[in-house]
Amino acid sequence: xxxxxxxxxxxxxxxxxxxxxxxxxxxxxxxxxxxxxxxxxxxxxxxxxxxxxxxxxxxxxxxxxxxxxxxxxxxxxxxxxxxxxxxxxxxxxxxxxxxxxxxxxxxxxxxxxxxxxxxxxxxxxxxxxxxxxxxxxxxxxxxxxxxxxxxxxxxxxxxxxxxxxxxxxxxxxxxxxxxxxxxxxxxxxxxxxxxxxxxxxxxxxxxxxxxxxxxxxxxxxxxxxxxxxxxxxxxxxxxxxxxxxxxxxxxxxxxxxxxxxxxxxxxxxxxxxxxxxxxxxxxxxxxxxxxxxxxxxxxxxxxxxxxxxxxxxxxxxxxxxxxxxxxxxxxxxxxxxxxxxxxxxxxxxxxxxxxxxxxxxx
Numbered sequence: 001x002x003x004x005x006x007x008x009x010x011x012x013x014x015x016x017x018x019x020x021x022x023x024x025x026x027x028x029x030x031x032x033x034x035x036x037x038x039x040x041x042x043x044x045x046x047x048x049x050x051x052x053x054x055x056x057x058x059x060x061x062x063x064x065x066x067x068x069x070x071x072x073x074x075x076x077x078x079x080x081x082x083x084x085x086x087x088x089x090x091x092x093x094x095x096x097x098x099x100x101x102x103x104x105x106x107x108x109x110x111x112x113x114x115x116x117x118x119x120x121x122x123x124x125x126x127x128x129x130x131x132x133x134x135x136x137x138x139x140x141x142x143x144x145x146x147x148x149x150x151x152x153x154x155x156x157x158x159x160x161x162x163x164x165x166x167x168x169x170x171x172x173x174x175x176x177x178x179x180x181x182x183x184x185x186x187x188x189x190x191x192x193x194x195x196x197x198x199x200x201x202x203x204x205x206x207x208x209x210x211x212x213x214x215x216x217x218x219x220x221x222x223x224x225x226x227x228x229x230x231x232x233x234x235x236x237x238x239x240x241x242x243x244x245x246x247x248x249x250x251x252x253x254x255x256x257x258x259x260x261x262x263x264x265x266x267x268x269x270x271x272x273x274x275x276x277x278x279x280x281x282x283x284x285x286x287x288x289x290x291x292x293x294x295x296x297x298x299x300x301x302x303x304x305x306x307x308x309x310x311x312x313x314x315x316x317x318x319x320x321x322x323x324x325x326x327x328x329x330x331x332x333x334x335x336x337x338x339x340x341x342x343x344x345x346x347x348x349x350x351x352x353x354x355x356x357x358x359x360x361x362x
Contacts, residue, residue: 021293064222102149
């Protein structure tokens with residue numbers, strides 16, 4: 001029985017949906033643009049990509065779909081421990097690298113910062129909390145993010161929680177129960193959005209529990225799409241779906257967010273996942289989608305180090321709109337290049353090494 005649990009076939013990753021991989025890349029780039037823009041435009045209604053933060057909800061929905069697809073029929077045989085090993089190998093190397101980069105930027109930011117306001121012991125504790133994914137919102141200079149050295153890690157924290165719940169109970173849940181849980185989560189999400197006025201929370205002190213509502217609905221919805229086989233065959237292709245996804249992020253930020261944002265997250269994103277899973281991909285775009293999907297996570301987990309430096313630069317220099325557009329455009333391209341380098345020399349080799357060691361042990 002033990003050999004069956006740990007056989008190489010059970011540890012292999014299933015084939016990906018390439019268009020969904022490509023859409024993940026579009027969402028990651030949108031997050032980067034959003035984070036640059038929110039530094040310059042604190043009034044999100046003036047931000048052309050003021051709803052870029054909803055990319056996280058799209059990530060959660062994709063994750064629920066992909067996890068159910070990849071593990072529903074295997075986790076019972078492979079066991080919780082092996083499932084967690086798979087997820088840690090996939091996710092945690094970049095959690096560590098993002099924390100290291102964040103620490104270096106905190107200490108050596110050429111444009112400003114106040115590392116001297118924190119004792120060496122406090123900095124070490126903040127770093128260790130980031131490495132081990134323990135929320136510790138104490139860095140005032142960084143808006144009391146749950147993870148002061150790598151702000152986007154807040155969504156990874158909730159991703160880990162969702163993975164734990166999947167392995168413990170959700171993979172056993174029948175479709176009817178999953179449907180009920182998704183409806184309840186949707187009601188909670190609407191309540192959170194109405195109370196806060198938007199779905200931007202989850203990242204820092206005072207709004208951390210908003211993240212639970214965001215991951216609960218979207219992860220469950222993604223699972224439900226797979227379990228119900230709500231895959232819509234269509235000819236929109238990657239380009240058409242990428243445009244539809246991007247339209248959600250550039251939708252106007254207004255006083256109607258408490259209505260618009262739940263509609264996007266509850267109806268529009270699950271629809272895009274269903275369409276993405278059923279769309280036909282042109283042969284010429286397959287490599288682009290696969291590359292985009294591979295690049296998305298390194299980009300997401302490394303970019304915020306440079307956002308903090310950009311924020312200090314912007315505060316000191318206040319570049320005009322024209323110069324700002326050039327800076328953001330160039331920096332986004334450079335960050336994509338940096339993410340590619342990270343993927344090439346760190347993430348892919350480290351995960352391959354850990355997977356080999358795991359197979360040898362098993």
